[in-house]
Amino acid sequence: MATATHQPKSDKREAILDAALELFVERGFYGTAVPEIADKAGVGAGTIYRYFDSKEALVNAIYRQQKMMFAQVTLGDFPATAPTREQFRTFWMRMAQFATAHPKAFVFMELHHHQRYLDADNVALEQRMLDMFSTVVVQAQTKGDLKQGPPRILMGIVMGAFVGVIRSCAEVDQTLETADWKLAEQMLWEAIRA
């Protein structure tokens, strides 16, 4: 009826983003043909170009969407004054929640991290997030809650381990239980605590 049934902004745009995300994760950017994306999304190849200027613009749109969603879930309303131990638990479990809700998103972000086709905005976005994390780490180190050492390394270990956990299970098509996430969280905390 009338104006109501119009749309959730655009059926097709979402379908294209979803299909492309999945294919990019499976086959990579260059390994995925635009008509394949169109097929999976259930639209014509030309339709993709009504919503995105190019294949490159499409991958950048996905990257930005996922990164922002990730930032929102993990950092939104962050308990800035809580003890470091609790902050870490919160952060880790929010990442776990995000990874469960959007299983492909993490792999996508890992895979496309620092690729030639990411535009300047996305590179800057990435940098801003790194800086934010870095600040938090340094503060916690100053308080004596985390081990000393280059923040880069602490962050690399935590994020790397998180991705490692996801991958180790994706490889065998197993889902991670909350208990697994809690175990991993405890392990990583013991790694970084002072």
Add this chain to the structure above:
Amino acid sequence: MATATHQPKSDKREAILDAALELFVERGFYGTAVPEIADKAGVGAGTIYRYFDSKEALVNAIYRQQKMMFAQVTLGDFPATAPTREQFRTFWMRMAQFATAHPKAFVFMELHHHQRYLDADNVALEQRMLDMFSTVVVQAQTKGDLKQGPPRILMGIVMGAFVGVIRSCAEVDQTLETADWKLAEQMLWEAIRA
């Protein structure tokens, strides 16, 4: 002279492997054109096909070469009877040594891990290595040296963290000092110890 002066087995084959490794790391498999590889290797495009049946065969040859070298460096003459703590240190530092000597190799193996174009031999090779590590982890858990939990998760954390450390530094073009590796080793040990 006679047979002696023949060659270093083949100049060109090595040049092709090296060039391809570097380009695949930078741009991925599908993002790299065969003539580009030829250019970088300083050979004609056709020459590549004298040494490898196809682009796919080339990437598989690199994968196997790197994986075997990695296995050799990390597992060769492994101190099977040493205490777990020492085994872990040995393993970690050997990985660090490998990553330092072959900076691209790690990134390559990560990137190409479980891609469609890996042949059956390479998939099997990967599986065999995983099983080996898994056995070692289970043994150490039985001895009460490592935390209980799915071996998959322990391995995922260790390998993921290792890659995370490498990447966190590659991103800023910084090299890792021995001190950094030791710090990371200590952190990871605290993560997995019982």
Add this chain to the structure above:
DNA sequence: TGTAACGGAATGAACATTCATTCCCCTAAC
């Protein structure tokens, strides 16, 4: 009926691979 969104065949560029040709080096005849 007019308009905007859509589909998918058409297009031109870029690619992996091939193959006719060149190049290089070794041997042997003189």
Add this chain to the structure above:
DNA sequence: GTTAGGGGAATGAATGTTCATTCCGTTACA
């Protein structure tokens, strides 16, 4: 010592294919 010949390695232009993107006839909605 020189040169002619042969054979395998190397080459890169040519080939057929695949791809991102465009274009235009069709559709659906107002």
